[in-house]
Amino acid sequence: MKSNSYKEKFGCLSAARRVWAVASIHGEAAALVTVHDEISRRWEHGDRLVYLGNYLGRGSDIKAVFDELLSFRINRLCMPGMIPEDIVFLRGAQEEILRSLLQLQLAPQPTDVFNWMIANDIGYTLEAYGESEEETRRYVREGILATTKWTNRLREKIREHPGHNDILIALRRAAFTEGGELLFVHAGIDPDLPVVEQNDNFWWGHSHFKDINTPYAGFRKVIRGFERHHGGVTVTPYTITLDGGSGFGGTLEAACFNLDGKTVDQISVPT
Incomplete structure (x- = not known):
């Protein structure tokens, strides 16, 4: 390793x-x-x-x-x-879905794949970067070239925010x-x-x-x-x-562990 x-x-x-x-x-x-x-x-x-x-x-x-x-x-x-x-x-899982979304034009059944993504909350990320479920569906219906144009546009919108794409790459x-x-x-x-x-x-x-x-x-x-x-x-x-x-x-959880695997500190914050 x-x-x-x-x-x-x-x-x-x-x-x-x-x-x-x-x-x-x-x-x-x-x-x-x-x-x-x-x-x-x-x-x-x-x-x-x-x-x-x-x-x-x-x-x-x-x-x-x-x-x-x-x-x-x-x-x-x-x-x-x-x-x-x-x-x-x-x-x-959310970042893996986004990675797949940015390659949606390569999916054999892009509409079915996108439906699954929406059911698993990718719509929130679309909205955050100024896209919508409805407009995405329109590009998907138009075919592979239109979908490629759309995924490139989403990539650029993410890159407009300094460091966001760097996290996704890392x-x-x-x-x-x-x-x-x-x-x-x-x-x-x-x-x-x-x-x-x-x-x-x-x-x-x-x-x-x-x-x-x-x-x-x-x-x-x-x-x-x-x-x-x-x-x-x-x-x-x-x-x-x-x-x-x-x-x-619910709550956002964080914890600190020593090398024995024991929890030595814990934080819980309501959302």
């Missing part, structure tokens, strides 16, 4: 004493600001930071979430000893501490597959995640930030789920 060939897919947190993890945000910018204020107040030397995906979708101000993520990243990188690799952004599939103590994922893993073969399990989850009853691949804890029922903070001997339902009328 430490090979350079995985650098663009996985984040490696080196020299970490503790790791902060922020659960699915779903566009709730105000709650994220509060979480960041609390993390800043409680920060210790040797802390690292992982965002567990789903920055987009549902909330009141998606673009402000990206702006806040960028601002806090700069703030933390000003701390002594911090390097860019100490802060990792994971790809969530997304990682998973993150782990250098010594192999902690593994951070978006929605889950298949416990029967090695980390490098998980692929879609990272952002769509796996039904057997809840059944993990032995250390997965030697990690002391696997920590995820999204669970479809938004059941709050759930701790088992070998896994932790952080999802209080941010964007769904």
Whole structure:
């Protein structure tokens, strides 16, 4: 896992004493600001930071979430000893849907694919960047050339906001501490597959995640930030789920873990 060939897919947190993890945000910018204020107040030397995906979708101000993520990243990188690799952004389901949306012209059945995307909340992201479901459908109906024109336009609208596209490019599939103590994922893993073969399990989850009853691949804890029922903070001997339902009328959750996998601090902010 430490090979350079995985650098663009996985984040490696080196020299970490503790790791902060922020659960699915779903566009709730105000709650994220509060979480960041609390993390800043409680920060210790040797802390690292992982965002567990789903920055987009549902909330009141998606673009402000990206702006806040960028601002806090700069703030933390000003701390002594911090390097860019100490802060990792994971790809969530919402970001994976957006990635597919930007390639909609390549889909064999684009209307069906777009219907599925709308059912999974991509409409909020469209609105945030000045697009609409109705207009998108019009381009899709006109065919591949029109759809390509539209996806290029959406790309440009995202690029108009400094740093937004940079976050999307920098997304990682998973993150782990250098010594192999902690593994951070978006929605889950298949416990029967090695980390490098998980692929879609990272952002769509796996039904057997809840059944993990032995250390997965030697990690002391696997920590995820999204669970479809938004059941709050759930701790088992070998896994932790952080999802209080941010964007769904619940709370935005963040927690800090030591290398033993123990929760040493926790933040919960209503949305």
